[in-house]
Amino acid sequence: MNTLRYVFALLIALSWSGWTHGTELYAFNGTCKNATAGVDGHLKLFILEEEGNLTGVSSVTGWLTGGGQLRGRKSGETFQFMSQAADGLVINWEGTLSDGVLSGEYYVKAQPGLPQEVGEWITKVSARKKKGQEGEGDTAKEFLKILVEMQLNKPVKRSDGSLMSRAQSIFEKIHPAGKGVSIFVESAEIDWKAESQTRGLDDIHKYRITYVLFWTGIITPTGWTRLKLSYNNKIQAVTSHEIVESTGTTNTQVENAVFDLGFVLGAAAVDSLFNSK
Helix, strand or coil: HHHHHHHHHHHHHHHCCCCCCCCCCEEEEEEEEEECCEEEEEEEEEEEECCCCCEEEEEEECCCCCEEEEEEEEEEEEEEEEECCCCCCCCEEEEECCCCEEEEEECCCCCCCCCEEEEEEEEEEEEEEEEECCCCCCCCCCCHHHHHHHHHEEEECCCCCEEEHHHHHHHHHHCCEEEEEEEEEEEEEEEECCCCCEEEEEEHEEEEEEEEEEEECCCCCCCEEEEEEEEEECCCCCEEEEEEEEEECCCCCCCCCCCHHHHCCCCCHHHHHHHHH
16 A cells, blocks of 8 residues: 555544544654664654554655655554565664653665665654543644655656656755755644644645755765745645755755645645555
């Protein structure tokens, strides 16, 4: 099943209709370190647990990339799950939840001719809900952050039909030379429709995100650029997009750098993404 279909299923789960006793929804934010390569990254997890079964999505950004649909099991406070990225990268994760911190080790499935890569990860609970309980944190906001982050890191087609990362696509519009690595969504703010009684994607009037583009360059080997973007879901349009700060040289006009970010919002748009190849 398509990763975004799993994400959308989690969104629907926010309404709690049809949930069984013991079902729980988690959002985690943290970091991971590839011990083999000595490289750090950011990690987001959005997990639905039902009777010990885990489904959800993960997003690895920063100087590392990966994530995708995840499946696994929870026994007591121990989480074991596997994630698979769109490019086929498979990672096995093992961790223990203690005092709101989920941490452990991960193992990348070895590629032909290459050594197995291993690492550590640590995340904190940023939102958590259980049927029949009030919960903690803003689950809808955390869902929006990981959904937008996944969309921003999807490959896009060049004019010649070849694929490139969206990080590279955005990088080329705002920097003169170098390579975009990944995009990390740092924060999100949501304005809900006044008449809304629920907290799903269709109930969003406007949202604002701050995100960081990680890149490599000749003069600056490891650089980053922080940007802010506002999107109006009612008119389906990006209303502002600006560079906040950067460690490199940037262009001044970035309004069109993210030409389809809003495409991730709304039932019809999500359904279109489900059916895309």
